Amino acid sequence: MQNITTTLRKLFYLWSRSQVPVKQPIKISRIDNLIIFLVCILISIISSYKLLFFSPLNITDIFSWLFTFTEMLISSGILILVSKKENPTISSRQIILILTLLLAVQAMKLALASTISPLSMIIPPALIISQGMGSITALAWVSIASFSWPDPAVAINNNLFFILLVCASVVSLLGGKMRSRAQLLQLSIFVPIGAFLSQSILVGKNNISLIDKKEFVFVKGGIFSDSLLLAIVMLFTILFIPVFESIFGLLTKARLLELADKEKPLIRRLSLEAPGTFEHTLLICGLAEEATRMIGGDIDLIKTGALYHDVGKLHAPNWFIENQDGSKNPHDELDDPIKSAEVLQAHVDEGLKFARKSRLPKLIANFIPEHQGTLKMGYFFQKAKEKNIDINENYFRYKGPIPQSKETAILMLADGCEAALRAMNINASDKEALETISNIVYSRQKDGQLNDSNLSKGEIFLIKRAFLNVWKRIRHRRIQYPTSKNNTFS
Numbered sequence: 001m002q003n004i005t006t007t008l009r010k011l012f013y014l015w016s017r018s019q020v021p022v023k024q025p026i027k028i029s030r031i032d033n034l035i036i037f038l039v040c041i042l043i044s045i046i047s048s049y050k051l052l053f054f055s056p057l058n059i060t061d062i063f064s065w066l067f068t069f070t071e072m073l074i075s076s077g078i079l080i081l082v083s084k085k086e087n088p089t090i091s092s093r094q095i096i097l098i099l100t101l102l103l104a105v106q107a108m109k110l111a112l113a114s115t116i117s118p119l120s121m122i123i124p125p126a127l128i129i130s131q132g133m134g135s136i137t138a139l140a141w142v143s144i145a146s147f148s149w150p151d152p153a154v155a156i157n158n159n160l161f162f163i164l165l166v167c168a169s170v171v172s173l174l175g176g177k178m179r180s181r182a183q184l185l186q187l188s189i190f191v192p193i194g195a196f197l198s199q200s201i202l203v204g205k206n207n208i209s210l211i212d213k214k215e216f217v218f219v220k221g222g223i224f225s226d227s228l229l230l231a232i233v234m235l236f237t238i239l240f241i242p243v244f245e246s247i248f249g250l251l252t253k254a255r256l257l258e259l260a261d262k263e264k265p266l267i268r269r270l271s272l273e274a275p276g277t278f279e280h281t282l283l284i285c286g287l288a289e290e291a292t293r294m295i296g297g298d299i300d301l302i303k304t305g306a307l308y309h310d311v312g313k314l315h316a317p318n319w320f321i322e323n324q325d326g327s328k329n330p331h332d333e334l335d336d337p338i339k340s341a342e343v344l345q346a347h348v349d350e351g352l353k354f355a356r357k358s359r360l361p362k363l364i365a366n367f368i369p370e371h372q373g374t375l376k377m378g379y380f381f382q383k384a385k386e387k388n389i390d391i392n393e394n395y396f397r398y399k400g401p402i403p404q405s406k407e408t409a410i411l412m413l414a415d416g417c418e419a420a421l422r423a424m425n426i427n428a429s430d431k432e433a434l435e436t437i438s439n440i441v442y443s444r445q446k447d448g449q450l451n452d453s454n455l456s457k458g459e460i461f462l463i464k465r466a467f468l469n470v471w472k473r474i475r476h477r478r479i480q481y482p483t484s485k486n487n488t489f490s
């Protein structure tokens, strides 16, 4: 009996160790909460008030109004929960954007339902949401926007409703994965063509009356102009996505890839003015990318974040060892550990200034302070102790915050392992390399740097294996192949 209890306890211990620690949800201010609540109420009012316009009004109408009102309020709440689940770091501005788009669509249905196709009203916002907040949020939004029709006098044709759901779901699913503006353009051409063909087959070319009680599409236009309108609205939406990106802080895949271009002025400057840091950055990109792939994280985000993590070193490149190429170390000449610690902290502060000037999205700028967390500048702290300077240990720690996401935590670990792996002997065994990686990771864990990162023990194990794989690749590249003296064959 005792054996079973011990085994169960062990199993529970192993299970709990493999679980992701509970993460604090992002705090939303009271005013933002109030605005979000008011928008939800507005959506519910707009979606239901027409039910009170029946005369004479009886108790069933009042009940059906109350039901629709509550249904929309609950749906809006579910939409917020889904978006928070898919994007744990979603900001209140982005939640307000999703709800405002829903409010706009409901208002448009009231004003224009008899003149504009529902496809042109629902699919373009779904594209914005899938690009900025992911496919699941977009699908949840589409289902609420498609099922709720505020005007009881307007009922949508079943076939058209089916086409609307299919097209909007395709846009939601593909929109979240599109990695360039060109792919989005293709989507804005193929979806209207698909809608046109399916409407021709399912709804019928001559069947203008698409709804049961009232004409829905352009009276004179029909299916072709309907699809043309959809294509035009989608193209305009793609044109305006960058505006949404800057106003609401959306980070689309296309924007991430644009920022990861090594010809961007800031990255170009890094390669010219701080070549050592640039090399270090490229190696870190490789380590972090492999680790993120292993745990199923956001690869595009970490690749771009890694590229910008040390741009702050541009303020004084030769104060960092990787750019010194054997020349004099300015820290030795300065001979003041406190001042040296300030220079190190400045690479974070200046990095944030560069990020603001270059208008980097917040999710990318977060990599700058979080990759250093509140780590101790051990070398200079030791120097201060040797000089008997009586100063608090905290003065030799970076100001933080500690990594708040899996991606920034991976970058911190990659940053720590990079120099050690680069310096490792070419003949070192895999076991030795893994030991070095494990020691560095363990020291960060012990120091509490990974506490807010949401990384589980299992994921940390995978990250260590990924770093080892990258090191094996690097070692392989560094091995010189024996070549024949008269190298005539190839």
Ligand SMILES: [Fe+2]
Binding pocket: 309, 310, 347, 371, 372
């Ligand atoms: Fe750094």
Ligand SMILES: [Fe+2]
Binding pocket: 280, 309, 310, 415
């Ligand atoms: Fe770094």
